Amino acid sequence: MGYEADLKLFIDGVWKSGEGRDAHTVIDPVTGSGIAEVPYATAADLEEAIAASGRAWPEWRSTDVEKRSAILHKTASLLRERVDHIGAILTQEQGKILAEAKLEVLGSAQLFDWYAEEVKRDYGRTLVRPAGQLSRVIRQPVGPTATFSPWNFPIYLLAKKVAASLAAGCTVISRPPHETPGCATELFRALHDAGIPAGVAQLVHGDANLISTTLIASPVIRKVSFTGSTNVGKHLMRLAADSMTRITMELGGHAPVLIFDDCDLEKTLDMVVPQKFRNAGQVCVSPTRFYVQSGIYDAFLKGFAERTAKVKTGNGLDADTKMGPLANGRRPDAVGALIEDARAKGARVLAGGEKGDQGFFFQPTLLADVPNSADIMNDEPFGPVAVTRAFDTFDEAIEQANRLPFGLAAFAFTENGRRANLIGDLVESGMVGINTFAISVADAPFGGVKDSGFGSEGGKEGLESYQVVKAIHQA
CATH class of the missing domain: 3.40.309.10 (Aldehyde Dehydrogenase; Chain A, domain 2)
Structure with a gap:
């Protein structure tokens, strides 16, 4: 079975590759030899993605929840239809057995379906006040977000971030690991084919340091979600401190x-x-x-x-x-x-x-x-x-x-x-x-304490991590 991933960047609704960009070799872990080249985003690519994310956000956050949900449900359906193709790519890039790879793709589809429905139950609450007064608490999307996901569950952990972010009404720029770019690309191809508007969901392969420092420093990006090692997580937290960017950290464990x-x-x-x-x-x-x-x-x-x-x-x-x-x-x-x-x-x-x-x-x-x-x-x-x-x-x-x-x-x-x-x-x-x-x-929070990080993904807590709380008082 040959490696059939079409490796490209997805920026502002357009697939991009070549054009003088650097490339990184994707390695087959079974043989240790190269099987493909993935294009790396340039500084100009990142600035284009940031601008597109900021431009697309007001319209996406205002999009009717039923329309947002329909796109997420369609993405889930496409992932299920393509499970054999995506599973084979995942196995060739990462090494896990095909049965596990297919289950991971199906689990990713479940996340999109779950968040497509959960966002419809995001009710807020009304506080008790004297007659003629109204106080209410609502949740609103935090804004454009950036996600960084690891190679061990390269499509599931990416989907867990992207599905919740999009459901909440945020735009998202995702950087997957260089070991597993193909299955991540297929997830964004499903989003594109499901009708996601330009700039709402974008994929940038490339140098981790360039991408993280550029995205986290940008005033456009309001939230960062990272899954990876404790050391890298602490480094990203220091970067986020300078820009006061909200963060979710799912870091290492030792169960x-x-x-x-x-x-x-x-x-x-x-x-x-x-x-x-x-x-x-x-x-x-x-x-x-x-x-x-x-x-x-x-x-x-x-x-x-x-x-x-x-x-x-x-x-x-x-x-x-x-x-x-x-x-x-x-x-x-x-x-x-x-x-x-x-x-x-x-x-x-x-x-x-x-x-x-x-x-x-x-x-x-x-x-x-x-x-x-x-x-x-x-x-x-x-x-x-x-x-x-x-x-x-x-x-x-x-x-x-x-x-x-x-x-x-x-x-x-x-x-x-x-x-x-x-x-x-x-x-x-x-x-x-x-x-x-x-x-x-899908319906339970996933996250750690102590050096294993903070914040949750999955469940309603995962949706809330892409939202800000606002109290509105009217007399």
């Missing part, structure tokens, strides 16, 4: 998983192992730090290792592949270095632990008895590595779960209802999954 001895162990293992190696562990909420109660620790390790050995790696386009390569050439070396550090500090490698022979592959890996001094216990591996250690008491498990400055997602497996309630209250995390990993859904 703990608390496994209690009253869980259904076989059922739990059948859930956690596929989830750990989904997208080769390149998931910001991937279960990573497994804390297992001492009485079942050995049985847990045995079952986890047996299942890990059966995870078939290969080209994500092959039907029998269960895990594809990592997304770029930096990741295998980074993951390998963390494993070697853990091994040197006393961890045991029970499965995997090595790079593949070609491309950006890394074996599904299980580490046991990992000390807190190991780097991998403190730095998110963002790869196919599960790290484990035993605990004895409930208080110890909570202490370990909350030990790090991250707080994006946490998980626990227990059949004790009171314990489950306490876990939900005591774990410092923006999202907690108890006997489930289904925490990223």
Whole structure:
């Protein structure tokens, strides 16, 4: 299957490429070789996009909500019609298996449908006042926005930002990662084909520093949404401070998983192992730090290792592949270095632990008895590595779960209802999954605390993040 993405910029309703622009090579992570060239936006392109976004906003915010919703629904329909084509592009760019890629495209369509309807329920409220007086609170679109999304879920996380922004009545300029420009381009092609007006939604590939500094510094841009590493997020926050630009930050995590001895162990293992190696562990909420109660620790390790050995790696386009390569050439070396550090500090490698022979592959890996001094216990591996250690008491498990400055997602497996309630209250995390990993859904907020960022995407909270609150008092 050949790579069939038509890589272009989308500025002010026009597709652009070539014309003397620099280009970046798109790499196939299976082979490590180039498969296409993506054009990079120039400074002039960015200024054109900013001007178009500012010009288009008044008309878009005034567009009837039913008309806005119809465009979002049509976009969702086109994504579903094109799921095979877009899914194949995503797999070839990013490496995840085709089944996961298609689900991501369908999940993106669901976001457009959900926000198309949710904006119709944006009612505001009226305050109690004496007769003849009126006080009301309304939400209005914040204005032109800029989004920056990562390569691990390149179309879903882009859709989560774009769908909410457009539903709220904002215009949007999006910069996707250079690793995965094709599936992002297809999302904007669906918007274009659905009838989005010129300047309302724009796509600019290119240099992250040039694009971020230009967009954030512009007085036209009123809101920035970023998903990525904590370090980059803090850098963008400093830029936003100078322009007083509103920001939403969904940053890194290092998800703990608390496994209690009253869980259904076989059922739990059948859930956690596929989830750990989904997208080769390149998931910001991937279960990573497994804390297992001492009485079942050995049985847990045995079952986890047996299942890990059966995870078939290969080209994500092959039907029998269960895990594809990592997304770029930096990741295998980074993951390998963390494993070697853990091994040197006393961890045991029970499965995997090595790079593949070609491309950006890394074996599904299980580490046991990992000390807190190991780097991998403190730095998110963002790869196919599960790290484990035993605990004895409930208080110890909570202490370990909350030990790090991250707080994006946490998980626990227990059949004790009171314990489950306490876990939900005591774990410092923006999202907690108890006997489930289904925490990223269209109608629920997604976001973290502490160094994992602030603000939410998804749910009504995601719509509200693209709005400002106004109180109107009339006597």
